[in-house]
Amino acid sequence: MMIALKCYLSLPLVAGALLVGLPYSISLVAQWLYGWPSKPGYQKYLEAVKPRRIYCLTRAVLEMLKYLQYGKLYFQWKLWYSNDKNNKHYVKGITFGRRGNKLDLYYSPRTGRSDAAPVPVVVFVYGGAWGSGDRSIYCLLALQMAKELNASVICPDYSIYPKGNVLNMIQDISDSLLWVREKGHAFNLDQDNIILIGHSAGAHLCAITTLFLVNNVEELFIETNKQRGLVAAIKGIIGLSGVYSIMDHYKHEKMRAVEYVSTMHKAMDGVENFDYYSPTSLLKKLNNDQLKRVPPVALLHGTNDIIVPVESSVMFSELLTSLSVSMSLYLIPKMNHTEMVTDLMAPDRHFYHTVYGCIKQEYSKFQG
DSSP: OHHHHHHHHHHHHHHHIIIIIHHHHHHHHHHHHHOOOSOSTTHHHHHHTOHHHHHHHHHHHHHGGGGGGGHHHHHHHHHHHHOGGGGGGEEEEEEETTTTEEEEEEOOTTTTOTTOOOEEEEEEEOOSTTTOOOGGGGHHHHHHHHHHHTSEEEEEOOOOTTTOOHHHHHHHHHHHHHHHHHHGGGGTEEEEEEEEEEETHHHHHHHHHHHHHHTTOGGGOOOHHHHHHHHHHEEEEEEESOOOOHHHHHHHHHHTTOTTTSSHHHHTTSGGGTTTTOHHHHHHHOOHHHHHHSOOEEEEEETTOSSSOTHHHHHHHHHHHHTTOOEEEEEETTOOTTHHHHTTSOTTSTTHHHHHHHHHHHHHHHTO
C-alpha cells in the first residue's frame, strides 16, 4: 500500500520535472550563456521566463542535438586537415586583407599541368549565424568542390561577431576577392573569373558584398576602379539556404524565441541597421545601370529548412526576377539547413549528387 502511494505521489513530481523543470533549466541556461532579452532592469528576467519563450527556446536547443549525427564528418575533417600528407591538395593559412585574416586555397585538378590555362576561382563563404565558423571545418567541402567544378576553391576566414560586425565581414570578403585579383596569378588563378558560393549567413555575405561593390559603397574603403573591377570579375553568385532579408529573418527568430540568443542582431549593430544590410532592401535602391552590373544569381534551398525558411530564397528570387536580374531557383525536397552544406563534403552523403548537380548546371552557365 505504501509503495503504491509513493509511486502515485512521485508520478506528478516526475511529470513536473520533465514538463516544467527541464524546459526552464535548458532555456535559462541558454539565455544566461548567449544573452538575456533586451529589456530594461528586471523586465529582461520577466521576459526570459515567459512560458512561450521557455518552451520555444527549449525546442530550438533540443533540435541542435541533431548535429550529433555529423560526428563522423567532424572526425574526418579534423584528421584530414591536420594530416600534412594532404598539403599537396591545398595551401593552408595564406594571409590576406586589412585585418590579416587567413584563407586556404584548394587546387583545381588542372593545377600543375604545364599547359594549364588560368583556372576559374570559387570563393566559398561559410555560415554560422555571423558568430561562429572556421575555414578548417570546410576542408572536405572545398576539396570536393574543386574536383566537381574543376576549379580552384578559396575558403577565407572573416571577422565573426564579437571580433567584428557585419560591415567588417563584408570588408573581409571584399578583401578576399581583392587577393584573388592581385595575388591570384602566383597560383595560376583566372583573376577575371570568380564565382561566389555561400551557405546561410555566408550566402547573405556573398549577396550583400556584391551589392555593396555594385553600389560603390565608401565604407568598403576600396578605390572605385577596383570595386568596378571586382564586380566585373564576379561571374555569378550561388546562395545555399541563405538569408536575404534581415528583418524577415528576425521575425522568424522571434517566432522561434531565439532572437536574443542569436548573434544576428548584435552583429548588425541593432535592429535599426537591418534594412541597410539586407540584399532585398539594397537591390530596390539600385538604378538601372547598377542593376545591369549585378551578376547572375542561383539560389538553392531545402524545403525542410526550419533554421532559414525556404521563403527566404523564394521571395529573393521573385525580387530578382522583377528587377530583370538573371536568376535560377532550386527547391530541394526534404532537405534541411545543415544537410545543404554537410552533404557537399563526401560523395556518399544523401544529397551530394543532387546539390552538386544544381551547382554544376549554374557554374557552366556562368562560364558562358
